[in-house]
Amino acid sequence: MTSKKDILLGLFIGLLGALIGTFFALQFFTKQGFVEGFRIMRQAGMIGKVIALGSVPNLVLFFILLKKNKDFIARGIILAMFLLVIITLFL
Template sequence: MKKTDILIGFLIGLFGAFLGTYLSLSFFTEQGFVEGFRLMKQGGNIGKVITLGAIPNLIIFFFLLKKNKDLMARGIVLSMFILTIITLIL
């Protein structure tokens, strides 16, 4: 049960970051998601966009802690570590 809770939290974290990135690109660029992502990557701002996209994970993290879902909250933190590594590579 432990591993599945962490995996569920990890997937929720990735989905939350993707959704946040999609929304931030939709609000701050006139282009679509793919074109906006490409333009931000060319401009060297993709790390900032992914960071803005990770804000919903903060809300999800504290919600899970309040509901006593500590292992799922650990999955959120794990997904943030993975996203940090990906951001450093890009």
Template sequence: MKKIDLLYGVLIGIVTAALGVYLYMEFVTDYTIEEGFYILKSQGQLGKLIALGAILNLGVFFLLLKLDKEMMARGVVFATLLLTILTLFA
């Protein structure tokens, strides 16, 4: 059961980061999601956008620790590491 909790944590981390990217694009910029991705990709700023979206993973990590879901919290950390690698190449 612990391996499935790790997978759930990874999925939670990726969805949370995507939600963070969406919220940033919606409330901070004047672009739509599609326009924003194209513009930021052409400017070389897409990695920074992904990093900003991953900030929400910090809150989710501590929430899962408070709920005694250590393996899910590890999955969130793993998802954050995956997003870091993606940021390096974006």
């Protein structure tokens, strides 16, 4: 049961990390608010690139968790990345 909870925790951490990273990427590239910047980048067809840049902190988290032998949480972060890829395909 612990492994399922760890994977869900990793999924939550991965999605939250990507959201925070995307927020900072939008702030850096658009100088607008999050919603307005998201709209501008989506109209320009660059939202996938912004989400990819926002997901870079997940890569760092993944390797830190592997180093600390938290494999199931790291799997959850990978699951979050797969979900982000699917979401990005539809945006």
